[in-house]
Each structure stands twice: as structure tokens, then as C-alpha cells.
Amino acid sequence: MHDETTTAPQARALRLGVAGPVGTGKSSVIATICRHLRDEFALGVITNDIYTDEDARFLKSEGVLPEERIRAVETGSCPHTAIRDDVTMNLMAVEDMERDFAPLDIVLVESGGDNLTATFSPALVDAQLFVLDVAGGGDVARKGGPGISGADLLVINKIDLGPYVDVDVEQMVTDAEKARDGGPVLALSRKHPDTVEKLCDWVREMHKTYAGGGHIPVDPGPMAPHHHAHDDGHTHSHE
């Protein structure tokens, strides 16, 4: 009988998206993954910024990978568009990277920083992390949204800051688990090596499942309707 929960073993790299609100630590999470796993896996990184290549420059300056394995996509539009509505620019960047450095094991794709609504299309990534931080407030996890509830892993970052911003990290994790119907939640700080190891283990496990054909990409769901106002007075909306 055909088993619909598995697919053939994968020939190409695992494409792993990292999304989340501005400043929660997406670039830092990617830097951490690269530093700890670069000797185990062949890695590449694609960053998304609206007008700059700042995130790519940060990762290059940190020396987390050889510079040519870190490439920037300047989306020129709201971050949702490039990771969800029309993923062409990103898909081309990922495919170029995979071709130039074949065979790659994992390509990390960082979304531009946005609000709680941005998620990757499963046409672009195979799995996705959504990153919140404790500095954004303990109640954020309760607010839900497609990334919080539907990403393959929810990261609650900067837990070392909990005491300074009066956030009960354990409660925030419990709230997040509830919002995700028990889906995985990782409390992370780059200053707590045990949490970094858990992040690496999650990536290892995801890669193993994916490479063996046992991972089916899940769409966390569409963003909520919203609109953007631009400097020139022009607005656009996503319904």
C-alpha cells in the first residue's frame, strides 16, 4: 500500500526558513546554527532585506561561513511578498547557491524582519522556524498567528534577558505550547550552551527526517489581511 506520510529520499538540500518580528534574533539564530554545524553539514545562507544587504554583511563579518556562501536578496518590497506571494527571487537565489556549491546539505533562508504574520511558502522552504524573543513581552506567544501556531519550531529567544524585562520564561513557553497544540517550542539563549545544543539537535533531526524522505512541508497558513503605507504615500494590501 502507498504510504502518504513518506516521500522518496531527497536529493537536494534541506531549505530551512527563519522568520519572525524585527530584532528577535533571526540573524543570530542563523549565525549560531552555522558556527555549530558547519563542520557537520555543507551550509549556505540567503538573507532577505527590503533595501539593504545588512543581514548578509553581519553574517559575513561574524565569519560564520565563507563569504561566498552567504548571499543577500534585496526584496525592494514588503518581506511577505518575497517569501510567500511571489518567491521567484528567493527560489532563484537558493537554486543558484545549491548549484554553485553542490552538494549542499542545508540552505538557511532568513526572512526580512516583520510583524507576527509573515510565514514562508512551502514552495520556498521545506521547514521553518519562527523566532520570538522575551524582550517583545511575555504575552506575545499567546497572541498567536500563523508563524507562532504553525511553524515547524517556535524559538523563544534571549531567555537570558527574562529577569531584566520581567518575563516569566517558563510561563511564556507554556503559553506558546498551548498556542501550538503541543508543537515544539525551544527556549533559547546564545549564552546558554544547553539551549544552543537543543537547537542544533532539532536541525540535525529535521535534516535526517528530510533526507530520508520522511518530512512533508507544512504551510503554517496565510498571513492575516493587512496593508502597508510607503514613504511616497502609496499603500498596498494583502487580503
Ligand SMILES: Nc1nc2c(ncn2[C@@H]2O[C@H](COP(=O)(O)OP(=O)(O)OP(=O)(O)O)[C@@H](O)[C@H]2O)c(=O)[nH]1
Ligand atoms: N541578550 C541576548 N541578545 C541577543 C540574543 N540573540 C540575539 N541577541 C541580540 O538581539 C539583537 C537583534 O538580533 P538580530 O540577530 O540582529 O535580530 P534579527 O531578527 O535578525 O533582526 P532584523 O534582521 O533587524 O529583523 C542583537 O543586538 C543581538 O546581539 C540572545 O540570545 N541574548
